[in-house]
Amino acid sequence: MTYVLAIDIGGTKLAAALVDREGAVLRSATRPTPREDVFDALALLIAEMVAEGPVPVAVGIGCAGPLNLAVGTVSPVNITTWRDFPLRERVRELTGLPTVLAGDAQCFALGEHWLGTGAESRSMLGIVVSTGIGGGLVIDGAPLLGPTGNAGHVGHMTVDPDGDPCACGSRGCVERYASGPNLVRWATENGWTPSPADSGPAVGGTEATGEVVPDGAMLARDAAAGHPVAVAAFGRGARALAAMIVSTAAAVEVTHVVIGGGVANAGPILFDPLRRAMDELAGLDFVKRVEIRRSRLGVRAALAGAAKLAWTAGRPTAAPPPEPHDAR
Ligand SMILES: [Zn+2]
Known part of the structure; x- marks a missing residue:
């Protein structure tokens, strides 16, 4: 062997x-x-x-x-x-x-295409939504890396040319709407504070001072409980992701999109509004057919x-x- x-x-x-x-x-x-x-x-x-x-x-x-x-x-x-x-x-x-x-995000995409939830796809986009947003493309079964290896930088695709400046130097990047810290930032700016944790082990983010530092897991928990601002934050992020995905699909004709990373752990809180936004924004038939899936392999x-x-x-x-x- x-x-x-x-x-x-x-x-x-x-x-x-x-x-x-x-x-x-x-x-x-x-x-x-x-x-x-x-x-x-x-x-x-x-x-x-x-x-x-x-x-x-x-x-x-x-x-x-x-x-x-x-x-x-x-x-x-x-x-x-x-x-x-x-x-x-x-x-x-x-x-x-x-x-x-x-x-690493290119390898995420290649791994999901080989052994994960993208296994039967011919061309797929893998997206890691976490502290930042990374991506990788597998086109006709082969990784698309680009001349200097930077193909798939989908987190810095502009979804609003008049949007906020991004740390990368551009404006309105999808990362600015949908990464974990940016979901939390927007929710906090719009009046969300984490609900007190239920009984049971605390969900991370509690500093030694006892002060609660809001994080994406808390936001997902509150969104699942129906907190309107938390729900709106995921809806806004999902819509930005959908805009990026339909643009990418139109450019390179991917058939599948596999999403992993910590924010994907929010499950239906993210994926339900994402699929709704895809239905709304996808126009061309081959873009409408794109299947959105959650990572099966996770960190592996x-x-x-x-x-x-x-x-x-x-x-x-x-x-x-x-x-x-x-x-x-
Ligand atoms: Zn950017």
Whole structure:
């Protein structure tokens, strides 16, 4: 059996797994991302993965962006010690293996297309709605990465040219309406405060001072309970997402959209108004047919996508060396 080494790098965790051609995981591990010496931590994780064999045939990496695939460098927003860090070359040197790199949201899309809820789709858009909004496209079965690896940046598609300025420099980006912090921001500006938690364990966000810091989970809970401003925040975010999705579908003819990330955990609170807005905004027949689905793999999707990337793009063109003879 041959394996590839899949790696998922984010601001909070490093994950790695040995994955076979069918997507089965032989071994996996996750570590918190340290503030410094991130590559040392990654090297330790890789060593742990391969210590007991078998030696993988290629490495696939999904990394938080921005990145530049033309030269193989990454500058993740939340890993401040990596700026134009030559990740692809460093991992290639470390392992001696063909190494392929893509964005984490691109890997999310590829993973859902391979093993998740987008599995029977030919062309799909994967969207991660979380602190920010990321995306990835799989077109005719292959990842669409773009010349520098930045295809699928759907969070910064403008849905209102006269909208609020966005941190990216543009205006009216969908992220400004639908990311977790922006849902909470809009709701708070419009008079929402989190309802007191029911009995049972507190839902995150309570600081040591006892002061409640509103978060997306609280907003989703209140929306589910019918709080009008909370419901309106998700409706507004869903409408922005729908505008982005119909535009993307019109441009590249995706048949399926798979949505993951923390905000997707709100379930029907997000997906019901999203489907209603799609019905309203989709005009062309092939856009009307787009199916919206929720991620099945969740946090494992990016790792699965990194493995698929290694299987499709990272294998050496020559046949792999024969397995060493077993002397027993
Ligand atoms: Zn933007």
